[in-house]
Amino acid sequence: MFRTLLFLCLVKYASALIQRINSGFAVKWTGFDGRVVSEPLMFEISNIYSRIQCVVLCLQNEACVSVFYRRQHRRCQLHDVLFMSPEDGEREAGAVYYSLTAGDCPLEYVHKRLLNFCYQLRLIIARRDGGLADCTSRGEHFVVIDSEDKQNHIVKQIKSSSGALKRNYFFDGSDAANEGKWILHDGRPMTYFAWAPGYPTNDTDGKDYITAHGGDMTYRWHDRRGRERKWYVCQKDLWIN
Missing domain, CATH: 3.50.4.10 (Hepatocyte Growth Factor)
Structure with a gap:
């Protein structure tokens, strides 16, 4: 192809x-x-x-x-x-x-060179564990959105193709270990959030994971359960020259 x-x-x-x-x-x-x-x-x-x-x-x-x-x-x-x-x-x-x-970003991935940001929208529906296993099988992780620039870029990217629209995506971020304390996959505390109004719910019934909500086309964040089935985004870390 x-x-x-x-x-x-x-x-x-x-x-x-x-x-x-x-x-x-x-x-x-x-x-x-x-x-x-x-x-x-x-x-x-x-x-x-x-x-x-x-x-x-x-x-x-x-x-x-x-x-x-x-x-x-x-x-x-x-x-x-x-x-x-x-x-x-x-x-x-x-x-x-x-x-x-350029560099280590694989072919067919989105490479936002200004942000040193390399990722792939995975238009495959899966529970959180299944999507994460797919990312880690390639040495990757769920996409880390740690700035407004990255949030704005990835929303624009999702909206650029009809096949990606109105879907909900798993992003990196969890408070499963300590309710209300959101951390990334590598244990770093999260400092940037793009919550939708009314979120996070801080529900103790397993709503421990971040998803970008596409139903209203804003892709603001919800806290959801890992057993729910969503699309997801894998990120490959790049060396900084």
Whole structure:
């Protein structure tokens, strides 16, 4: 489904850029061939004569997560989210789509380089233990949302594709050990919260885990039981250069 372009091969085209960034990859999402998703849009650049030039422009901009190259119009559209649902796009002959990643973030993951944040929406419904086992099988954990920037970004990411909408997601965070004392998977106390009005309930009946509630499209947090079945988000920790 995917073809990978390794930017280390583009030395002649962008040698100065390669010296600045150790590695960078563009993953071509062939399911979007001939389709363009225009919103949300960071910005569009005209008079771009190749898809390679378009992708390098995205790599140069750390806010950029993905690009559409519109060959017919010679336009490069930069986005700060990763689209996952080709049916959300409009038909346009010759359009191609790439996601960007660098360093240790795996292909097909969202890489928010500005936040050093690498994660994958898992559109699979599971109880908390099952979802966590899936994440840990790859050396990952549930996504840690420890700032307003990360909360805002992941909400925008979820809303960018119809296949991810109106779902409830397990995030990292639990007060199972001590009611009302919320900690992350590594034992650190939580300092940022995005609770929905009326939450947390501080219910002693097992509502010990954080979920992002998608029913009202706000993805504010609820405290829920681990035996409930939700979608979830896995995060891969990256080394900080």
